[in-house]
Amino acid sequence: MKEPVRYLDNAKELLSKSPIEDNRYADEKYVKSACGVAYLGVLRAIEEHLLKKGLTKKELPKKVEEYRKALQKYISVHNGKLLKEFDDIYDELHIAGYYRGMLHRTDVVKGVLKGAKEFIEKLS
Secondary structure (H helix, E strand, O other): OHHHHHHHHHHHHHHHOOOEEOOEEOOHHHHHHHHHHHHHHHHHHHHHHHHHOOOOHHHOOOOHHHHHHHHHHHHOOOOOHHHHHHHHHHHHHHHHHHHOOOOOEHHHHHHHHHHHHHHHHHHO
């Protein structure tokens, strides 16, 4: 899964552009962008896994609820924890990090990105 990892590398590169003050990222724009790109990497990893399972590009999910259903049907059958992990990633990366810009502390942001990386690795 080279493409999803490339997304994560791009997210880390974006984060590196933000100055750090008192263990907080000072520029919200880079944190939001990094979280958005990392989340797209997670979605790409799911899509690649589904394509390996035999789905066509046309059948790939387009909404978060469809990703959840695909995880339940094709992936979580073997690992029920993956759906919970995806829900956490959605809440933390997409909603808190990207959409609302609520993540600031360096350890929190790095932890969320680490969780995304581990999720992607499980799909490899």
